Each structure stands twice: as structure tokens, then as C-alpha cells.
Amino acid sequence: MDKNLRDGASRLSKFLDARGANAPVPPADVLARTITYADVQAYPDYFILGPGQAVASTTDCGHGYNLTDGCPNCGTDD
Numbered sequence: 876m877d878k879n880l881r882d883g884a885s886r887l888s889k890f891l892d893a894r895g896a897n898a899p900v901p902p903a904d905v906l907a908r909t910i911t912y913a914d915v916q917a918y919p920d921y922f923i924l925g926p927g928q929a930v931a932s933t934t935d936c937g938h939g940y941n942l943t944d945g946c947p948n949c950g951t952d953d
């Protein structure tokens with residue numbers, strides 16, 4: 876990997892870490908129940924980049940995918 880690309884990747888990683896750390900936190904009632912695809916769509920920074928990622932990546936969307944996997948069936952009825 877050349878230096879410019881590596882520097883860019885490092886900046887992107889820091890940017891995403893900061894975005895996750897500063898993500899708006901969903902309301903307590905959302906966090907208290909099993910999260911859904913809609914919750915991940917509503918709070919993507921929290922559930923994909925932030926502290927909710929651990930939960931989202933182990934929660935089944937109902938089609939056999941985890942909520943961070945980009946299920947092809949979820950969201951088709953939007």
C-alpha cells in the first residue's frame with residue numbers, strides 16, 4: 876500500500892471512529908428491546924460504527940442475516 880493511500884485509510888479510520896463515538900444514542904426504550912432493521916436505519920452511526928455495533932452484528936434481522944450484513948430482504952417493502 877503506498878503512503879498516500881495508507882495516510883488516507885488512517886484518516887478515514889479516525890473519522891469513522893470519531894463518528895461512532897459521537898453517534899446519537901437511541902432512546903432507552905429502543906435499547907431495552909431487541910433491535911430491528913428499522914432501528915439500524917434510524918441510528919446507523921450508533922449501530923454500525925458506534926457502541927451498538929456489537930449488538931447489531933449478532934442480532935438476526937429475521938431473514939437469517941445479522942443487522943449489519945445488509946440483508947437483501949430487509950427494506951424491500953419501504
Ligand SMILES: [Zn+2]
Nearest residue numbers: 936938946949
Ligand atoms: Zn432481513
